[in-house]
Amino acid sequence: MTIRLAGILIGLAFTAVLLLWSLVPGVLNFSLPEEAEYEAFYEPNVAPEGGFSFEGPLGKWDNQQLQRGYQVYKEVCAACHGLKYVAFRNLGELGYNEAEVRALAAEWQIGDIDAKDGSDIERAGLPTDMFPEPYANVVEARAFNNNAVPPDLSLMAKARPDGTHYIYSLMIGYTEPDPEDQAESPEFETPSGLYFNEHFHNINIAMPPPLTDGVVSYSDGTEATTEQMAQDIAAFLTWTAEPQLVKRKQMGWFIIIFLIFATGLAYLSKKQVWADKKKK
Numbered sequence: 331m332t333i334r335l336a337g338i339l340i341g342l343a344f345t346a347v348l349l350l351w352s353l354v355p356g357v358l359n360f361s362l363p364e365e366a367e368y369e370a371f372y373e374p375n376v377a378p379e380g381g382f383s384f385e386g387p388l389g390k391w392d393n394q395q396l397q398r399g400y401q402v403y404k405e406v407c408a409a410c411h412g413l414k415y416v417a418f419r420n421l422g423e424l425g426y427n428e429a430e431v432r433a434l435a436a437e438w439q440i441g442d443i444d445a446k447d448g449s450d451i452e453r454a455g456l457p458t459d460m461f462p463e464p465y466a467n468v469v470e471a472r473a474f475n476n477n478a479v480p481p482d483l484s485l486m487a488k489a490r491p492d493g494t495h496y497i498y499s500l501m502i503g504y505t506e507p508d509p510e511d512q513a514e515s516p517e518f519e520t521p522s523g524l525y526f527n528e529h530f531h532n533i534n535i536a537m538p539p540p541l542t543d544g545v546v547s548y549s550d551g552t553e554a555t556t557e558q559m560a561q562d563i564a565a566f567l568t569w570t571a572e573p574q575l576v577k578r579k580q581m582g583w584f585i586i587i588f589l590i591f592a593t594g595l596a597y598l599s600k601k602q603v604w605a606d607k608k609k610k
């Protein structure tokens with residue numbers, strides 16, 4: 331009897347921990363803490379007020395927001411960052427129809443080879459093309475960016491811990507060093523060609539502040555504040571890194587419900603199998 335009770339309690343405890351872990355974000359965090367060189371200047375990631383629509387167990391993409399994020403990528407980030415694992419046809423998932431996807435693809439220039447004479451040409455993009463690289467190679471990338479290489483952004487939201495919030499925080503992290511921290515580390519400075527960013531682990535980043543109020547003018551009429559664009563690009567890059575995120579969560583619910591059902595069945599069949607033994 332006590333063994334059975336202990337078994338049930340242990341089982342319940344496991345279930346409770348798993349439920350907490352999957353439903354409450356950040357309750358259990360297994361990633362290693364990272365130390366910044368000038369720890370005092372570093373600020374942990376922040377989340378926008380109200381969070382993102384795709385967060386939480388019932389999260390859903392906000393297509394309007396993803397389309398705005400695409401616009402920010404195209405008009406700002408694409409000058410320096412590639413998106414090489416994403417194809418134009420994938421934009422169909424953001425709620426554009428086929429004709430719109432064709433038109434969006436055609437706005438990009440793609441390097442290709444002339445089928446007749448083999449010479450290098452540029453042609454309008456097709457839905458089947460991947461997003462083009464901004465630089466010919468790493469040497470050119472370094473030459474334009476103070477010797478730093480702007481990383482590809484396709485999987486960035488997965489490549490950094492808490493990636494969605496990290497991208498959002500990085501975008502709004504271009505502040506001035508806190509005078510108190512500066513007084514404590516008087517030797518700290520931001521070399522010319524780098525920029526202070528309190529959410530970047532190295533504190534000084536080679537990327538100039540990409541977003542300023544009104545740098546894009548949204549086609550859906552939303553006011554393009556830095557805050558708004560930071561949210562939209564973070565959402566868009568979460569989608570590029572994990573387009574299946576919402577489907578994965580829905581599948582999770584399906585499996586939980588199925589497991590509850592299967593547990594009920596197992597319990598009933600156990601009762602059935604042991605029914606005559608119990609009676610004696």
Ligand code: HEC
Nearest residue numbers: 406407409410475478479480481486497535536537540563
């Ligand atoms: C003028 C070029 C330029 C533009 C425009 C630009 N970036 Fe960058 N970005 C860089 C460079 C250079 C780095 C590498 C910085 C470093 O390693 O110090 C970088 C790094 C990053 C990183 C990685 C930071 C890390 O943790 O390593 C992210 C994320 C990023 N950029 C996002 C964006 C987004 C989003 C946009 C558009 C809103 C954008 N960038 C626009 C040049 C640019």
